[in-house]
Amino acid sequence: MTALRAGERLVGLGTNKTLTCGVVALALIVRVWVAASGNFYWDDLILAGRAGTYSAFSPDLLLYDHDGHFMPGAFLLAKIVTAISPYNWTLPVITLVVLQALAAVAVLRLLRLILGNRPIVLAPLVFYLFSPLTLPSYSWWAAGLNSLPLQIGLAWVAGDALLLCRTGLRRHRVSGIAAFVVALLFFEKSVLIPFVAFAVVAVVYSVDGESAPLRATWRAARQLWIWSACVGAVWLATYLIVVDQPFTLASRSMAVGLLEHGISRGLLPTLIGGPWAWQRWQPSPPWADPSVLLIVLGWLGLVAAVVGSVRRKRRIVPILVAMAAYVLASEAAMVLTRSGPDTSYELGQTLRYVADSAVIIAIGAALIVRAPDRRARPHRLHRSAVVALVIAFLVSSLWSTRTFVDSWRDNPTTDYLATARASLAEHTDVPMLDMPVPTDVLLPFVYPNNLASRVFSPLPDRPQFATSTTELQSMDNKGHVVDADVSPTRAITQGPNPQCGYRVEGTTVARLPLDGPLADWEWTAQINYAASKDGELVVGLTDGKDVRVPVRQGLHQVYVRVIGSGDALRAYPITPGLSVCIAAGPVGGVLPDLPR
Incomplete structure (x- = not known):
């Protein structure tokens, strides 16, 4: 040699x-x-979010096509780091x-x-x-x-x-x-x-x-x-x-x-x-x-x-x-x-x-x-x-x-994560509807990795993200959890029964007409109802995915995230003997109240 x-x-x-x-x-x-x-910045949130969503050896974690990158080792290491102390x-x-x-x-x-x-x-x-x-x-x-x-x-x-x-x-x-x-x-x-x-x-x-x-x-x-x-x-x-x-x-x-x-x-x-x-x-x-x-x-x-x-x-x-x-x-x-x-x-x-x-x-x-x-x-x-x-x-x-x-150092994600972490920990008792994080944190084209349910999945102290909730809350662009309202794009029209609106019972699928068609998107429906007992309804748009919605006996409101399009909502009970009266209500986007 x-x-x-x-x-x-x-x-x-x-x-x-x-x-x-x-x-x-x-x-x-x-x-x-x-x-x-x-x-933490941009893709870091995707790594942490997926680490909090999937198990360590899940193919959805390790074999994920991350914008053309194949990096199971990086996702496994992110899983370990996130499991030890999320967003630290x-x-x-x-x-x-x-x-x-x-x-x-x-x-x-x-x-x-x-x-x-x-x-x-x-x-x-x-x-x-x-x-x-x-x-x-x-x-x-x-x-x-x-x-x-x-x-x-x-x-x-x-x-x-x-x-x-x-x-x-x-x-x-x-x-x-x-x-x-x-x-x-x-x-x-x-x-x-x-x-x-x-x-x-x-x-x-x-x-x-x-x-x-x-x-x-x-x-x-x-x-x-x-x-x-x-x-x-x-x-x-x-x-x-x-x-x-x-x-x-x-x-x-x-x-x-x-x-x-x-x-x-x-x-x-x-x-x-x-x-x-x-x-x-x-x-x-x-x-x-x-x-x-x-x-x-x-x-x-x-x-x-x-x-x-x-x-x-x-x-x-x-x-x-x-x-x-x-x-x-x-x-x-x-x-x-x-x-x-x-x-x-x-x-x-x-x-x-x-x-x-x-x-x-x-x-x-x-x-x-x-x-x-x-x-x-x-x-x-x-x-x-x-x-x-x-x-x-x-x-x-x-x-x-x-x-x-x-x-x-000029990173808006830093303050957003700190604020959101503290605010979510203070609102753990009521489920929240899912929502995207601000565009200066993650842009929409990384969907669904830009959803709050994905980004904050590693946090132990947070509300459950669900498809329905009894209290409508949202997160503002600073990360605060705030009360919110449905900004009406369309509305469920008044039902034919003056005392009940639309009656939903038995095995029949009730049709709840809207005052106009909705394009294919994620919408939030405010369902004002009176239920004969505790149970579950199925709600969905004419062309869309069905959502299971818990209801309680008596007069209440529930906010439901429906995905799809159409000119009406469909509803039917899955709890035997459940009868529900549904009144008019808005369908549209969620508009958070700004903190004062």
Whole structure:
């Protein structure tokens, strides 16, 4: 294994131990601050809501097609976190920080396998640990549960592949396959992990002078590649069964616009610690908003790095091509899966779709450093110049991190959840009709995950959400539970019996005409009734789902959520001997009373 420098091995940190540990510790402290500054947001509520609705190993939880994502591991972890303490942000912070720490260890391990115990390891390590490129996906819990396991898998499996080629030990094959499987459970993009690992080993062979690097890579870790292919095939079959996510053929202008925003205004400024500034439109997440100067500097920095590397190093063209291919593939995946007539170009500037490129760039930089020099005695950069560049990047990145946190803190969901949690706990005695949460918390297109019954399902202290209630209450946009009324769109007309209105009894289905037709929607009917005894009615629209409604003996009101369309309500008793008189009443939407 001379081509892989078999004499190199992972040894103690030596004289670099304190500095390396300090850099990692500082990065984790910063990431703790970033995570603690956030709160539950958007998809986090979907994860928690489904965790509160379904059992831990329910297919409805683990095999859910989450907007094209197949992520059973993320849903299972969300189930555990939610079961321990629902909507307690401390636990997601812990999961994010732990995953980030594991990613830091995996990347450090791989960089030292490539470069040995050299101080230059700190340069790509600092880039990975502090790059704003990973901030948006890290700070958002749901996104972090996708991105961080992928980052761990990319670095760990590549490291195991190198160790397997160097030592031949079976444990590295087992460890690599296990890391691949775990990453696949959290994010479908993890299917790329074996390809990245193969490329890393092949490039190491190539820069070390191996004449047939691809063949050597296959032979040295054949079992790892075969088992990875088997795992990937099983996963792919499952993914195609579970997920219905057709690719979108974007228009040329849309594709060009997304790529330009994603690369020039998104990725490139992060290479020098940008973007320094962020913008957002509620309820969207922040996106990078670099100045023109920073965009130009990003391009100049990239060109200088590529030209300088090519002039100084041999056998690095495959490295540059592989890095560019990975980034462009990530951007292309964004265009194919997220573009549409309502897509904004700023989507590319959110950086979530290329966050894992931080690992690829760090690996690529290390491989370039490992590559042989073109000259026998090359002119080397002075250590102080390298240190100055690293410090400048660190300062720039920390400033971008601070401005990101300022933008990320502007989250209406934080106050809404706190208010709703307290208010729901004070109104546990009467069932509530279901309703969507405000649009700045979850938009309607995620229905039914935007319903209050789903979002607040993990909370132990809350009213039951039902299809009927004796007291009409609703939640306002701040999260307060307030009294409500039926805002009439239509009305049940006066019945033919002056003393009874519409009599509902026996086995006959009574028809309760409305004063006009209703479109297909969710409506609330105020049923004013007098019942001969306690029992149950079935109520529904002409074309719609039937609802079982409890009634009490005597004169009462009940509010019923009916779904469907038609020009009349249908009603019949299911309790033997029950007779009910129903009077006129409104049918429409629910209008909450605003708190004074």
